[in-house]
Amino acid sequence: MIRCQEQHRAELVAYLSRKIHFNIFLLSDIQLYGFSHPNQQVFRLTNPDGGIRGVCLRYYGNLLLSGETPDRTALHDWVTSGVRTIMGEASLVRRAGEYLGDLGVYQEKRLLALPRSWTGQEEALPVQVATERDVDRLHAFLMTVPGFQALYGEKDMISNRIASGEGVHLYCEDDGKIIAHINSAAQTAGACMLGGLAVAPEYQARGLGTALTSTLCRCMAREGRQPHVFSDCAGEHSLFEALGFREIGKWGVFSVSE
DSSP, X not given: OEEOOXXXXXXXXXXXXXXXXXXHHHHHHHHHHTTTOTTEEEEEEEOTTSOEEXXXXXXXXXXXXXXXXXXXXXXXXXXXXXXXXXXXXXXXXXXXXXXXXXXXEEEEEEEEEOOTTXXXXXXXXXXXXXXXXXXXXXXXXXXXXXXXXHHHOOHHHHHHHHHHXXXXXXXXXXXXXXXXXXXXXXXXXXXXXXXXXXXOGGGTTSSHHHHHHHHHHHHHHHTTOEEEEEEOSHHHHHHHHHHTOEEEEEEEEEEEOO
């Protein structure tokens, strides 16, 4: 396993782009943080001829896998040094979970993508594009959504994403109160992930989730980015698939027990 540097960027991007659906986070992190960020390290597994056969990217306590699962010793070393979540194409992470045994829990999600031929229609419901002035209200709303406290707990993360253009946050409001939200997350030149879809309970079943998702998909499509999303519950399946999303594979997550 070889630690990658800036001179490896072009070769890494070419390799990861072959399976772009499963490597959006890897490509986005390399684009954003490169090879000198103190909390990001990129490694490649090589063939005897020096060609890449796998890539591992560590960002803080997260480890992303592509191409091949690292060996048992490497995985245990990473967990010992603070890795708490391992993610990637399901077959790779499932094997990592087998190596790590009862050190954590393995879960799978469906990975859905919207066909590039999708055009969509303009939504009648009003959707707002968030600016830095909306951060406090966005954060307050997201903290009311079960399961979102860990993902969106840092208000500065939302502010930085909006200010830098790293992602787009959309919302609907009623009488000045935010009642629904979605955002783009990791993105590359040709693909992006969507996340953070939530509608306040008293406003559900009114088409807000569909309006937000459709609007963000059109925004991403205009930029040449194919939208992707993880889905693991029946309600989300119905919404995304009704819009045209189709399952393209499984995404694995191994969460290390505390």
